[in-house]
Amino acid sequence: MAELVRHRGVSVTADWPARIAGAQELTHYSSRGVRHPRIRYGDDDPRWGEVPCRDCAAIKGEFHVPDCEDEHCPVCQAGPLQSCECPLDELGLSRREPDSPAGGLIGKRAVLILLGVLVLFAVGCLWFLIRWLPWGQPT
Numbered sequence: 001m002a003e004l005v006r007h008r009g010v011s012v013t014a015d016w017p018a019r020i021a022g023a024q025e026l027t028h029y030s031s032r033g034v035r036h037p038r039i040r041y042g043d044d045d046p047r048w049g050e051v052p053c054r055d056c057a058a059i060k061g062e063f064h065v066p067d068c069e070d071e072h073c074p075v076c077q078a079g080p081l082q083s084c085e086c087p088l089d090e091l092g093l094s095r096r097e098p099d100s101p102a103g104g105l106i107g108k109r110a111v112l113i114l115l116g117v118l119v120l121f122a123v124g125c126l127w128f129l130i131r132w133l134p135w136g137q138p139t
């Protein structure tokens with residue numbers, strides 16, 4: 001069980017202030033190959049901006065920590081991320097559509113890498129055979 005500290009009046013784990021700082025680096029979410037600027041705390045609903053986010057302790061003008069249940073979805077803008085089904089690359093595989101174009105691209109890339117490794121392996125084997133088989137020796 002992680003130790004909890006009070007940060008801006010919200011109970012968070014000891015590493016949380018660093019996670020809030022890290023969350024500020026993530027300025028966009030990608031969905032179906034399109035980048036969407038994240039919605040800052042306070043821009044989603046001005047009424048909430050006066051106190052730190054009750055879930056992730058972000059303050060007005062900061063980004064929520066990813067997976068915060070109060071962060072609004074920048075794709076559909078219909079409400080909190082947790083209640084919509086938009087696939088966002090940054091939030092992990094669980095939210096990604098299995099047959100999305102992005103997923104297909106990753107699959108294709110994996111096949112290409114595998115092929116590359118196989119070709120390298122074959123070339124290595126050939127080199128080994130030519131180098132070490134008796135008929136390959138210059139003697």
Ligand SMILES: [Zn+2]
Pocket residue numbers: 053054055056057058064065068069070071
């Ligand atoms: Zn939050």
Ligand SMILES: [Zn+2]
Pocket residue numbers: 073074075076077078081084085086
């Ligand atoms: Zn959404």
